Structures are given as structure tokens and as C-alpha cells.
Amino acid sequence: MFSSPSYSLALVIIFLALTVCPSNAQLSATFYSSTCPNVSSIVRNAVQQALQSDPRIGASLTRLHFHDCFVNGCDASVLLDVGGNITLSEKNAVPNNNSARGFDVVDNIKSSIESSCPGVVSCADIVALAAEASVSLGAGPTWNVLLGRRDGLTANQSGANAAIPAPTDSLANITAKFAAVGLNITDLVALSGSHTFGRAQCRFFSNRLFNFSGTGSPDPTLDSSYLATLQQACPQGGNGSSLNNLDPSSPDTFDNNYFSNLVNNRGLLQSDQELFSTNGSATISIVNNFSSNQTAFFQAFARSMINMGNISPLTGSQGEIRSNCRKVNGS
Known part of the structure; x- marks a missing residue:
């Protein structure tokens, strides 16, 4: 017996709903x-x-x-x-x-x-x-x-x-990596906003300062005064593990200054700045929104953290409860 196309589609949708995210609920x-x-x-x-x-x-x-x-x-x-x-x-x-x-x-x-x-x-x-x-x-x-x-x-x-995602990834590559785990463009921009606090080592962005993409010149998207500051902090041949604030204005506070930095071409990592500097990208309007509206950013970030926390969790009898987080039980 053959099913009608609409009935078959309904069964497929139900099947996917049960199999794609069986443990999230x-x-x-x-x-x-x-x-x-x-x-x-x-x-x-x-x-x-x-x-x-x-x-x-x-x-x-x-x-x-x-x-x-x-x-x-x-x-x-x-x-x-x-x-x-x-x-x-x-x-x-x-x-x-x-x-x-x-x-x-x-x-x-x-x-x-x-x-x-x-x-x-x-x-x-x-x-x-x-x-x-x-x-x-x-x-x-x-x-x-x-x-x-x-x-x-x-x-x-x-x-x-x-x-x-790597700090030198293109926006297209980062978007693909987020999509691979079920996260969308809004999740990408919101979660990138966690770079509003913390530090990054020189080695993760030094290519932008002196020889961007093999051009022999700095990344043209970098604000000139910020570039000079970073070149002094991370000189050529210097210590690649030296730390720099991801957000120089409020490095230990979680706020929306990260997005204001991007709008002013002061994103520390290439992967950050590309959210705003990639022509025609859907991320630009989201960055502008979060830059001007911290409440919108906070709400989106909370939703995206929940979305990220729902990526393929083990539940029920799957996996185990480790007694030592560094090793599997019995090893």
C-alpha cells in the first residue's frame, strides 16, 4: 500500500523530530x-x-x-x-x-x-x-x-x-562549523560576544599586525591607532604567548563593548572583526544591534548558550558520571 505524499512527509517530520534531538527534552x-x-x-x-x-x-x-x-x-x-x-x-x-x-x-x-x-x-x-x-x-x-x-x-x-573555529578562520568557515552543530548566524554572533572578557595570546593574531594573508602589510580592517598599540605589545619575533585583552576597554567585565569595538575596527582576532568587516554578511546588522542594545545582546547570548548546551548531550544510561573529571571511571 502506498502513502500519500503529504502523509509520508508528515511521517518524515515526526521521525526527524524524534531522532535529531532525542535527548534535549x-x-x-x-x-x-x-x-x-x-x-x-x-x-x-x-x-x-x-x-x-x-x-x-x-x-x-x-x-x-x-x-x-x-x-x-x-x-x-x-x-x-x-x-x-x-x-x-x-x-x-x-x-x-x-x-x-x-x-x-x-x-x-x-x-x-x-x-x-x-x-x-x-x-x-x-x-x-x-x-x-x-x-x-x-x-x-x-x-x-x-x-x-x-x-x-x-x-x-x-x-x-x-x-x-580558529582565530584565523574566514566567516564562511566559522559559519559552517556552527551550522554543523545546529547553531545559526545569530548564535554565532551572540556567542562570539563572549570575547568581551578574557585574553588572547599574540600568536593568535600577530599575522594581522605585520604580514596579513602573506601581503607583507597589516590587516587593512584594523584601526590604525589600535594597530600601533598591538604592534608594540606584540613585536615581530616577540613572545607569542604574551597576553592581550580581547576587549581593552573593560577586559574583565561581560558587556557589549566587544561589538562597539568591531564597529570601530578594533576587533582583536581576525575571526571577530570579520563579523563586521565581511561585505554583505548577515552578521553586520546583528553586530550593529548588539553594539547599540546591550539588553538585546544579553538576551540573545543567554538563548544561544542554552542552544549550545543542547548539542548532542548524553542522557539516561548513556556515558557515565565520572568520579574524576580527568579520567573515565575504572581507568
Whole structure:
């Protein structure tokens, strides 16, 4: 018996709805309400304490969540060290090697939670909660973090090298990487706004200062006075690991100055400035909106963080709850 075209289409739509995001509906802001009701405050207190000695840590923890979710989904694979069945760690992938940080803070949070409610809270959920606490404590927006993720059993170093946007990527490449995990242009611009706090090493943007795209000249989109400042901070042949504020006006505060910087051609990373300087791009109007309306940016950022946190989470009986965030149980 043959189905009508409309009936067949309806079945396809229902099938896709059930298979594309089968676990997202299982995440809930109240997942630990009975098993670990204080989990959010434990995480927030630990992040607040870490910020007292390291003002960069909020940006680092937010970045950690991003780098986790883009590889194998939000499963805490970025936290795994080499050992046992893990022969290649995501920590040693190009986007993370000698730049990803905050692992010790995650360890401290895990230890505190295990003391309060052992064997209950996943490392993946800790990373998600730490990102929200970091943004909120940095004067940014807050949101209800959806919880119930479980921890992955594998790491994917090659996936990290391929999936995580690079600071020298074109806007087309970055857009494709976001689309590959189900995130759209608005998500891309909003999440890029996390570069409103934190630091970047000279090696991630020095090509813009002296020899952009092999031209022997600086990136023409860079404001001339900002270029001179960066050339002094990152001289040719200098220390590539020297740190520079992603947002020179308010480096430790989560605000919309990042977008104002882009409008003024003061984006530090090439991947940032291309959001505004790529002719004809749909990102330009979004940057302009966020630059003039911080509330709109905050609302969009919160929505996009929830969207990102929904990338392929392990739930139910999938994965495990690691007792040590750095290694798979039993390894």
C-alpha cells in the first residue's frame, strides 16, 4: 500500500523530530532538585573564589564549555587526560594546547560536589554551570542552565582540531562549523560576544599586525591607532604567548563593548572583526544591534548558550558520571 505524499512527509517530520534531538527534552533546569539541590550555589561559590585570585578565569571557564560542546557534544570530553583508553587528549589539540585553562577549578568544584552529593553530578553539567556563573559574576546575563548531561567515555583530538573555529578562520568557515552543530548566524554572533572578557595570546593574531594573508602589510580592517598599540605589545619575533585583552576597554567585565569595538575596527582576532568587516554578511546588522542594545545582546547570548548546551548531550544510561573529571571511571 502506498502513502500519500503529504502523509509520508508528515511521517518524515515526526521521525526527524524524534531522532535529531532525542535527548534535549530530557535536560531540565530542575534535574538535581532532589538529588543535589545546592549544586548551582556550590559551583557559583567556587567560581567566585577563583575569580579573587584570577580575574581571567571566568572567560576561561566559558571558553571551556564552548570547546567541550563543539566536539562530541557537551560531554566533558575536553577534560580528559591521556591515560587508560584515552591515547589522544583534546587538551593537546591545536585550539586547546597551552591555551585552554580552568581545569583545576573544575576539579575543585567536582571535589566540593562529591562531598555534598557523591556520584550524582556530571562533569559536563559542572562545565555548563561554571560558564553561566562566570558570565553572571562578570556582570553579564544569567539563565537557567538545563541539566542532566552525562560524561563521555572518549576524547576526540582530531575532532577538536577540525570543529572548533580558529582565530584565523574566514566567516564562511566559522559559519559552517556552527551550522554543523545546529547553531545559526545569530548564535554565532551572540556567542562570539563572549570575547568581551578574557585574553588572547599574540600568536593568535600577530599575522594581522605585520604580514596579513602573506601581503607583507597589516590587516587593512584594523584601526590604525589600535594597530600601533598591538604592534608594540606584540613585536615581530616577540613572545607569542604574551597576553592581550580581547576587549581593552573593560577586559574583565561581560558587556557589549566587544561589538562597539568591531564597529570601530578594533576587533582583536581576525575571526571577530570579520563579523563586521565581511561585505554583505548577515552578521553586520546583528553586530550593529548588539553594539547599540546591550539588553538585546544579553538576551540573545543567554538563548544561544542554552542552544549550545543542547548539542548532542548524553542522557539516561548513556556515558557515565565520572568520579574524576580527568579520567573515565575504572581507568
